[in-house]
Amino acid sequence: MAHPVDVHVGKRIRHRRWLVGMTQQQLAEKVGIKFQQIQKYETGTNRVSASRLWDIADALDVEVGFFFAGLEDDEGEGEVAKIYPSDLIADKEALDLVRSYYAIPEQQRKHLFELARCLSDVA
Template sequence: MKHEVDVHVGKRIRHRRWMNGTTQQQLAEAVGIKFQQIQKYETGMNRVSASRLWDIAHVLGVPVSFFFDGLDSDTQTTPKAGDLPGDIMTDKEALDLLRSYYAIPENQRRRLFDLARVLSEAAA
């Protein structure tokens, strides 16, 4: 049976790996395991040991605490208008948008951000 903490940590591993543009194979090789084990970690099927999580954090360039961020806020609440989906960092479209956004040069990215803010305020 999957434990909610293992699922959360796995999602955060997948999110960071995806944001870095790292494949499961590349991450697995860097920490000395098979890519199938990374798959099991990312789905929460297998728990990640402390030492393995330390290695994964090092390879992905984040502190170990990154994988636990947002864990306390995972409890379900009644959504309000304008709220983000409960787990936006696992939404492929949102991650794709974020990656594309950071690929834009900074001065253009700032203008796009300002435009998005104006449009969201107009839609409210």
């Protein structure tokens, strides 16, 4: 059985890879491994070594700490868990929305953000 930390790190790898629009194959090539190994990391089946996590962080342009963000929240039910799905990172629709949002030019994105904020206040 996979360790919860390995599963969390794997989800964060998948999340970041998906957000930057990179395939498992592309990430594997940047890191110098086979894409099947990336699959195993993303599911938590295989544990990522420190040096490999360093390489993955570099390839995905994030700090190593990114992969551990939110780990302490997985144990308990915080305020965020009451509002959002328990695994927002795994929600393809939410990630697609974020990716689309960042594809919008900055000035239009600011307007869209303000509109979304106003609509959420009304709801």
